Amino acid sequence: xxxxxxxxxxxxxxxxxxxxxxxxxxxxxxxxxxxxxxxxxxxxxxxxxxxxxxxxxxxxxxxxxxxxxxxxxxxxxxxxxxxxxxxxxxxxxxxxxxxxxxxxxxxx
Amino acid sequence: xxxxxxxxxxxxxxxxxxxxxxxxxxxxxxxxxxxxxxxxxxxxxxxxxxxxxxxxxxxxxxxxxxxxxxxxxxxxxxxxxxxxxxxxxxxxxxxxxxxxxxxxxxxx
DNA sequence: CCCTTTCATCAAATTATTTTGATATATTAA
DNA sequence: TTAATATATCAAAATAATTTGATGAAAGGG
Numbered sequence: 341x342x343x344x345x346x347x348x349x350x351x352x353x354x355x356x357x358x359x360x361x362x363x364x365x366x367x368x369x370x371x372x373x374x375x376x377x378x379x380x381x382x383x384x385x386x387x388x389x390x391x392x393x394x395x396x397x398x399x400x401x402x403x404x405x406x407x408x409x410x411x412x413x414x415x416x417x418x419x420x421x422x423x424x425x426x427x428x429x430x431x432x433x434x435x436x437x438x439x440x441x442x443x444x445x446x447x448x
Numbered sequence: 449x450x451x452x453x454x455x456x457x458x459x460x461x462x463x464x465x466x467x468x469x470x471x472x473x474x475x476x477x478x479x480x481x482x483x484x485x486x487x488x489x490x491x492x493x494x495x496x497x498x499x500x501x502x503x504x505x506x507x508x509x510x511x512x513x514x515x516x517x518x519x520x521x522x523x524x525x526x527x528x529x530x531x532x533x534x535x536x537x538x539x540x541x542x543x544x545x546x547x548x549x550x551x552x553x554x555x556x
Numbered sequence: 557c558c559c560t561t562t563c564a565t566c567a568a569a570t571t572a573t574t575t576t577g578a579t580a581t582a583t584t585a586a
Numbered sequence: 587t588t589a590a591t592a593t594a595t596c597a598a599a600a601t602a603a604t605t606t607g608a609t610g611a612a613a614g615g616g
Contacts, residue, residue: 363475528562
């Protein structure tokens with residue numbers, strides 16, 4: 341690695357950690373399914389999603405938190421309801437245009 | 449999910465499994481580092497990579513296998529040496545152009 | 557043939573992630 | 587106020603992924 345400056349190495353390190361978290365969030369069939377469902381509605385509350393995906397609420401909340409922490413989805417609270425929606429800008433930054441049909445709301 | 453045909457559901461299922469494996473392979477700092485290093489050489493053998501990344505050979509082989517199984521890298525055997533290189537087509541299909549500077553050989 | 561190098565694979569130990577069921581908080585409705 | 591609903595979080599159990607050190611196979615050199 342002799343041709344790299346320390347500064348570049350540090351910033352690359354930081355990127356690796358950041359992307360690790362985002363790819364980790366994507367690295368699960370159930371979460372890909374959640375993203376797919378969210379991409380088909382404008383926004384969706386936990387209880388509706390729980391029925392759609394046939395998953396107990398605590399399990400779903402666990403997975404939503406992982407997606408939220410990775411900033412792949414956005415949360416909006418109204419009363420006791422939590423509405424989740426796709427963070428399209430973030431997915432655009434991360435994924436190829438070819439993947440948009442599966443994981444992003446705006447169709448190809 | 450009433451508005452979807454079974455066929456579409458099945459193919460989406462298949463996609464989810466396929467992408468799960470690929471994102472799982474990307475979901476690790478060490479493997480991102482390996483991809484980054486490979487993207488800076490045309491190809492690299494395990495022993496050289498092991499020194500570059502300062503990682504014991506068996507551990508490195510474990511991670512290379514995960515990347516190889518996900519088809520994110522390509523392996524070429526010559527004698528006792530195994531040379532690994534980035535599978536650029538696959539990464540292009542998967543990742544956004546913005547990520548190319550970090551994980552793909554051809555610079556932006 | 558024997559020795560060395562390169563690499564893959566294995567089993568055991570360790571560590572991380574996920575699932576489950578229970579509980580807690582906040583909001584709304586009666 | 588009481589009851590019901592929506593959601594988050596917790597701790598324990600269950601699963602899955604990673605690390606480690608050892609072993610073995612294949613190739614090449616002397």
